[in-house]
Amino acid sequence: MNFHRMWAIFVARNAEFFRDRASFGWNFAFPFLIIVGFGIIFNGREFKQFKVGVFPPEAVQSAAAANAVPEAFRHDRHIILVPVADKADGETRLNRHQISLLVDAKSPTNAYWLNESSPDGSLAERIYLASFMLGKAVPQKGVTRGGQIRYIDWLMPGILAMNMMFSALWGVGYVIVRYRKNGALKRLGATPLTALEYLSAQMFSRLCLLLFTISVVWIGADLLFDFQVHGSLLLLFLIFTLGGLNLCSIGLILAARGTSEEFASGALNFITWPMMFLSEVWFSLEGSPAWVHDLSQFLPLTHLLTAARRVMNEGATLVDIRFECGILLAGTVVALVIAAALFSWNE
Numbered sequence: 220m221n222f223h224r225m226w227a228i229f230v231a232r233n234a235e236f237f238r239d240r241a242s243f244g245w246n247f248a249f250p251f252l253i254i255v256g257f258g259i260i261f262n263g264r265e266f267k268q269f270k271v272g273v274f275p276p277e278a279v280q281s282a283a284a285a286n287a288v289p290e291a292f293r294h295d296r297h298i299i300l301v302p303v304a305d306k307a308d309g310e311t312r313l314n315r316h317q318i319s320l321l322v323d324a325k326s327p328t329n330a331y332w333l334n335e336s337s338p339d340g341s342l343a344e345r346i347y348l349a350s351f352m353l354g355k356a357v358p359q360k361g362v363t364r365g366g367q368i369r370y371i372d373w374l375m376p377g378i379l380a381m382n383m384m385f386s387a388l389w390g391v392g393y394v395i396v397r398y399r400k401n402g403a404l405k406r407l408g409a410t411p412l413t414a415l416e417y418l419s420a421q422m423f424s425r426l427c428l429l430l431f432t433i434s435v436v437w438i439g440a441d442l443l444f445d446f447q448v449h450g451s452l453l454l455l456f457l458i459f460t461l462g463g464l465n466l467c468s469i470g471l472i473l474a475a476r477g478t479s480e481e482f483a484s485g486a487l488n489f490i491t492w493p494m495m496f497l498s499e500v501w502f503s504l505e506g507s508p509a510w511v512h513d514l515s516q517f518l519p520l521t522h523l524l525t526a527a528r529r530v531m532n533e534g535a536t537l538v539d540i541r542f543e544c545g546i547l548l549a550g551t552v553v554a555l556v557i558a559a560a561l562f563s564w565n566e
Contacts, residue, residue: 221411221413221416224410224411224412224416224420225416225419225420225423226420227420228412228416228417228420228421228424229420229423229424232420232421232424232425233424233427233428268296268297268298268299269297269298269299269319269320269339269342269343269346270299270301270317270318270319271298271299271300271301271318271319271320271321271322271343271347272301272302272303272309272312272313272318272320272321272322273288273300273301273302273303273321273322273324274302274303274304274305274306274308274309274321274322274323274324275305275324275325276302276303276304277302278302278324278325279300279301279302279324288300288322288324289350289351291350292346292347292350295346295350297346298343298346301318303318303321306321306323306332309321309332310332313332313333313334313337313340314334316334316337316339319333319337319339319340319342319343320332320333320340320343320344320347321333322347329351331344331347369447371444371446372446372447372531372532373528373532374501375440375446375531376524376527376528376531377499377500377501377524378500379433379436379437379459379527380459380462380498380500380520380523380524380527381495381500381520382432382433382436383429383433383459383462383463383466384466384491384494384495384520385491386425386428386429386432387425387426387429387463387466387467387469387470388466388467388469388470388473388487388490388491389470389487390425390428390470391421391422391425391467391470391471391474392469392470392471392473392474392477392483392486392487393470393474393480393483393484393487394421394474395421395471395474395477396473396474396477396478396479396480396483397480399474399477399478399563399564399565400478400479400480404564404565405564405565407564408564408565414559414562414564415555415559417562418471418555418558418559418562419555421467421471422464422467422468422471422555425463425467426460426463426464426467429459429463429467430456430459430460430463433459434456446531447531447532448530448531449530449531449532449533449534450529450530450531450533450534450535450536451530451536454530454536454537454540455527455530455531457537457544458523458526458527458530458540458543458544458547459523459527461523461544461547461548461551462519462520462522462523462527462547464547464548464551465519465523465547465548465550465551465554466519466520468550468551468554468555468558469490469519469550469554470487471554471555471558472554472557472558472561473486473487473490474558475557475558475559475561475562475563476561476562476563493518494518494519494520494521495520497511497514497515497518497521498515498518498520498521498523498524499515499521499524500520500524519546519547519550522543522546522547523543523547525540525543526540526543526544526547
């Protein structure tokens with residue numbers, strides 16, 4: 220392997236990326252806007268809240284006018300009271316899952332309605348009924364004393380990893396397919412450059428850009444939300460480095476033989492969407508069927524996020540996450556070898 224040739228491709232690919240100002244700027248703007256948006260929405264609020272429609276509308280503001288809305292329910296931090304015009308309007312919103320529960324604030328029988336197909340409706344109903352039990356004997360309550368994690372702290376690694384996934388797969392897989400289609404690879408094939416050198420240069424070029432991007436986004440978002448990192452920042456950086464290498468190497472397998480940009484686009488979507496939903500980017504898989512958990516273990520993004528969240532939220536050390544790091548590193552080596560073996564310079 221000739222590192223001088225690798226360095227030439229590395230520099231050329233970086234120069235090409237930095238000259239594309241629209242793509243370069245969007246790599247910063249997209250994850251930053253998502254983080255800021257979620258931070259504004261959920262900062263200082265509970266993640267799970269239920270919207271309860273109340274009619275007549277004036278009952279939402281006037282406690283004296285509400286017979287069927289107990290104070291305990293009215294001031295519960297999990298409940299958002301939404302004024303609705305009448306019962307018909309409320310039932311329409313229930314059917315569309317716009318509200319979880321509908322309450323008649325003037326009803327002498329404390330009448331309420333819910334959509335039985337809505338899981339939120341069932342939970343909101345229990346909170347509503349429990350509010351009438353205030354003052355009666357209830358089980359003893361306890362509150363956890365451990366460090367409570369804000370939703371934005373849990374979400375942050377997922378957004379960074381998702382952005383890394385899209386940038387790695389599309390920035391490597393799709394770009395090389397485009398090079399092959401326009402004949403650039405055929406010209407490179409006439410040089411002493413080997414497939415392994417070329418693919419390695421592409422992978423490390425994209426990795427440097429990924430790490431630079433997420434570092435800038437992290438610093439900017441941290442200034443706004445002051446993320447809680449209980450572990451080592453250096454270890455967190457190492458995890459994203461291993462994750463970036465793994466994701467880039469997967470993109471190289473796709474690029475090894477691909478000749479159609481349309482096929483490459485479809486294949487990349489086929490790879491990225493399952494990872495986005497099964498790797499706990501947006502939500503936890505707790506309570507999902509066992510086969511879903513088993514399937515998620517085959518996805519590199521799952522191991523990246525598991526390790527990153529353990530370091531960030533639990534203060535895990537390298538020894539604690541050695542399994543996840545080993546999976547990411549081994550997957551990178553295997554994928555790179557496969558990509559180099561399959562690689563073709565020609566269409």
